[in-house]
Amino acid sequence: MRVYSVDPGEPFLGTLAARVADGTLWPGGVRPDDPLALADVTIYLPTQRAARALAGAFLDVAGGPTALPRIRGLGDAEDEPLAGAAIMGLTEARVVLASLIRSWAAALERAPRAEEGARVLVPSAGPDAVRLADDLIALLEQVETQEADWADLHGLVERADLAEHWQITTEFLEIATGTWPDHLAQVGKVTAATARRMEAEAAAAEVEAAPGPIIVAGSTGSIPATRRLIRAIAESPMGVVVLPGFDRTADGAAWSALQEATDAPGHPQYGMKQLVDALGLAPAEVVPLAAPEPAGVAPARTRLMSAALKPAPATGAWLADRDAIGDLAGALDGVALVEAADEREEAAAIALAMREAVALGERVALVTPHRPLARRVSHALKRWQIAVDDSGGDPLGATPAGILARLVASVALGGGAAEWLALLKHPAASFGLDAADKAKGVAKVERLLRGPRIGAGKMHGAMLAAGEEAARLAEWVMPALAPLARLAGRDAGVGELARAHGRAFAAVVRTLDTGDADTGAADMSRADTADARAVADLFAELGPRAELTIPAGDWPATFDTLMRGIVVRSPPRDDAVRILGPLEARLQAFDHAILGGLNEGTWPQLPDAGPWMSRGMMSDFGIDLPERRIGLSAHDFVMAAHAPRVTLTRAKKAAGEPTVASRWWQRLTAFAGEGADAAVERGRRYLDLARRIETRPRVDPPRRPAPTPPLAARPTALRVTEVARLVRDPYAVYARRVLGLEPLDPLEADPTAGDRGELMHAVMARFVGEGHHRGGDAEARFAAVVDELLGTLDHAPEAQALWGARLKFIAAGVIEAERGRPPSVHHVEVPVRHDIAGGLELSGRIDRMDIGPDGRLEVIDYKTGRAPTRKEVATFFEPQLPLEAALVAAGAVEGVPADIPLAALTYVALGAGREPVAWQPVAGDDAADLAAETMARLVRLVAHYRDPSKGYLSRARLQFGGTLDGDYDHLARAAEWQNG
Structure with a gap:
């Protein structure tokens, strides 16, 4: 046997090419005197990328054009399928096995178990089934690659003494491993693992007929079929084996440790030892293959790494190794x-x-x-315009076409506002409109979507009502999404969903011509990009699949899961x-x-046995434990x-x-x-x-802003509720009233505390203003008013439930409090508007005014949170209630005389704590004086801002220090000047 190794510090492919070219690896060490002799050489390498690099190495050695050996990548049977062998694609395998998993999950739901009342739950939603199918495919490939026998599965749980739930899993594996070969035979396909094994066996059978040297290089022989090919080549007179990074510095004790140590499978040389043992060689019989030029890496680095990575039992020799x-x-x-x-x-x-x-x-x-x-x-290398060749590529789901395809599915089957806007704003989603018309329509739709959630099925009507531009966009969007949208609410096959999705995707892009109407595949034109082609290929692969049926609502997540594992790579550079x-x-x-x-957990990745077999089951079944992959990673490292x-x-x-x-x-x-x-x-x-x-140069924090706009730009009208803001944070009034800036509503805004307050105010206005509190059936009338007004919150069922419960909680307290009050004339939701000194128009809405039997007036304000205290009102922090009373005294309320005596100023806290209703007077006989004083303070404040030199200071008098959560704090850069 001729078995060589290239030391880790030497360039493997360069050394291999040089030694083939100079005849070292030819029989007798002499290359024939024939310029085409290299064409008779066959070389097997682990990967196609290594094969391409070796071709370049031969060109470097020759210094110009030359005949090249036949270079093949082991395990790349997908690129050159064997004659008559169609390979099962990953997408088809995922769908078929996911269908099997869903059927199994449904059967488990119906099956009785030994423990009464116990249920065995297996995730069976579309995306969950696909994820479990991925793990099952990995296990099937591992078993087939390592040539274990599925017949040994029977009785495995008992042999490994495992819990009962593993018995349930093995029962399914027995079904799956019996069904899977039948499906492959039915469709006339083989798995990638089978194709690799068949190719290795075919290559081994051709060894004896090789016209020239046949070399296997760089493989660790971790796969049995590859190991047999390596042995066949090693035993051939024309065969040569070249090992990568074989540790020739290790002594006998180190090799023995690899036989005995429990952590040996994670050692860099574990695979090398297994291969050398399989060839029947001693480590000393592996011959070093010298590099044409020294690589400049000191042999001491190899000795250091060999010693540092010894198996744990051998680390006791570290002191001697250091010496x-x-x-x-x-x-x-x-x-x-x-x-x-x-x-x-x-x-x-x-x-x-x-x-x-x-x-x-x-x-x-x-x-x-x-x-x-x-x-x-x-991304960081873009700073210097350095081009990058990234072999990892981009996940299809993260590419522009993948993102667009996912958005199409999500929106067509009930997506929310964020998905709608992302789809409409996607650069490739033209909908047949020119850029200007699309931009106008999208702007209108965005304003539509900011605010309360639009109910399911109401989007089309809302767009039509949102203006001409939005209506024009709707005329294109809805038909484009219709092929997939019409499947909503029912179960459908993955193939049917994929075909409809493909048609919708093509209609959205409009730069794609719909290809096969049955598959929804797209023929690329202006959108001829690798990611768009990958999306179209996925639709084409899924189109014929009828095995898996899921609720249409599961399709967006299922499609997203099916895109995982698909990588879009650019050509090598x-x-x-x-x-x-x-x-x-x-x-x-x-x-x-x-x-x-x-x-x-990153490098190396943590060993994971997966959901289908435990570590003990894998060991008893005869397949490699996950730690074996750590050893391969260690060798690469x-x-x-x-x-x-x-x-x-x-x-x-x-x-x-x-x-x-x-x-x-x-x-x-x-x-x-x-x-x-x-x-x-x-x-x-x-x-x-x-x-x-x-590092950025230090920037001094900005000073607290106090802008001084010209008098003509300053506000001449305020609402009563804005006065407290003018006192506490004048800058906020400047931003709203002078700059005209309004906070942007969030997408699909959840109801806020303000909305809750509006609801409770409306309930009290109807209940009291219409006199329902006087009836004998006040409880029923209160409930009726609540039900009617809650109906306006159909878009927010959570708020309906929570706020309905809160109103039910306060009902009895409200009715009891109203019945305990003297008969009065009620004025509710009273609008007020009046010009005060300084040229300011003050307006507002008074929640309630009660005129009692004595003819005196009580001004009432409802609070659904904490009610202000007397001190806060008196110190001008909460001036709303006394200002409303002052406006009444100024004659601003029609039908109420200006000289009506004030009886009280009262806050009514509704469900703000454990007490359902709390009436909290903040002024009684002194109410008129408090109202007059508060109005006088407002007049002085208005006069202050009529001085051109006085600015609107940010966060002037925030109570309790305040938090940085104001609508305009970011504009005032409050975090910088306050904390700088």
Whole structure:
């Protein structure tokens, strides 16, 4: 057997290409004197990306055009299917298995269980079923890849001594694994795992007929079929095996530890040992394959990493290992450790490291499985116009076309205001209108949607009534959404939903011509983008599917789930820095490799057995435990960490929560000890640069604003309720009355405390003003008034329930209080308006005025929250009630004489606490004096603001200090000047 290895510090593909070209890997070590000899060579590599890179390496070695070997990626059977073998697509598999899961869940709902009254619940909604199907597909592929036998499933729970619910799961797995092959046979397809196995077996059968050297390189042989292919190649006279990163520095004790240690599956060399054992070789029989040029990576780094990542039982030899290495700082020469405060700082430091590498002319790559970090770095590199080749691509659901498709489904099947606006404002959603007409219509619809929620099914009518522009938009929008909207409220097959969705999507975009009417697939024209094609492909794949039936209301979430796992990638670019996942980076060589996201749970990912089998079941069933994947990740980590320059990065916090450093980070820093200080210092340079580049010059906080508009612009009219605001926060009155700024209502605004107050005021006005409180059936009349007015809140059922209960709570107290009062003449919801000294018009609405048998007047104001105290009223903090009395005295109320004596000023608290109703007088015999004094203070305040030099100060007299929640505090920059 000819089995070689390329050391981790050497460029794998460059070494492989050089040794094939110079004849080292040919039988006898001599290449035929034929310029086309390379065409007779067959090379198998783990990934298609590695295959493309190897082709480039051969061109580099030849220095120009040359014949190339036949280079194939192992496991890429999807790209070149075997003759007559159609591969089951992921979308079809998800739908078929999700249907099976829903049927199982329904059966469990009906099935009796041993424990009386117990119910076994399995998530069966459309998106839940698809997610469970994804996990089931992963398990099916794992079992098929590792060639376990589903027949061993029977009795597994008893053998593993597990809880009863696992028995329920295995019962389903027995059904699923019996049904699934039947479905595949019926449709004449095979799974991707089967296709890979078949291709490996076909390749193994062709080994003996190979016209030239046949080489398998870079594979760890973790799949049994691949392992058999490797063995067949190794046993062939023309065969060569080239292992990646085989640790030739490990001694016998280290290899023995991999046999015995419980954490051995997580070791970087665990897969290598299994493969070498399967080939029947001793580690010493693996021959090093020398690189054409030294890579510049000290062998001491390999020895350091080998020692640091030893299995746990072997770490007792660390002291001896340190002595053997000697210069630990030298072993880490070229390594930088970046421990950032958070992910944002980590991304900034990585971007700067990549920017530096570009300036130095280095080949640089970020290697990370952490997609959010990759996106942050890609965004940060735009600052320097550095092009990025990101192998991870973008999730389809996050692309413009994916977002639009999701919005179409959501809006057509009952989406809310946010979804409506997002759809209407999407750049690709033209609805057949030109940009100007669409913008006008969207502006009208946005005003329509800001405020109370529009009830289901009422959107079309509301748009038609919102103005000409909105009506014109509705004429396009509603027909566009109709194919999918007409399915609302009933169950439908996924295929039917997808076809209708595809037609609606095409109608919304209007730059797409609807393709196959049966599938709703779209033929791209001006929207010919990768993400739009991916959406159309998904519709086309789903169109024929009739296996899964779901409520139409589940379709938006189900479609979103079906988009997950679909990635849109741009074509590879040679003029860009690389962002790669660990698998894509395997076998690649870079001058500077940045390994990012080194936190537990990110790299490596936490082992997860999934919902279908426990760890004990997996072990007894004979498939690899999740820890095996950690070993593969560890091997990728070690290989990538052997670039001439390496930067390892992690964030101490993610999403505001503390993180735990990756086990490899912890091992390296613990083993190196003070020897890692220089590496930390090199990393600190990137952090310092990142912090400096984000530092902004100090800006002195602004002064508290007190604008002084010209007198002609100052308000000449105020409502009684605004006087307290003028006292407390004059700037707010300036913003509203001078600048004309009104707070923007939120989308689908939930009813507020103000709305509750309006409702209770209306109930009391009707109940008292119409004399219902005097009747013998006052309770029934109160309830009738409440029911009628609550009917105006059909868009807010929660408010109807809560406020209805509150009104029911106060009913008896209201009736009792009214019956205990002397007979009076009631005036309710009384409008008032009067010009006061200083040229200001003061207006308002008095909740209630009672004229008693003695002819005296009581002015009453209802409060649904805390009622103001006598002190607050007397100190001009709450002047509304005495100002209303002053307006009565000024003759502002028609039908009430100005000289009517005042009996009292009273607040009535309605359901503000445990007491249903509380009558709280704030003035009695002194009411007239308080009203006159309050009006005099208002006149002086108006005179103050008629002085051009006096400004409207922000937050002038906020009670109790106030909180930064005013409508205009952000405009006044209150947080800056108050806390600066």
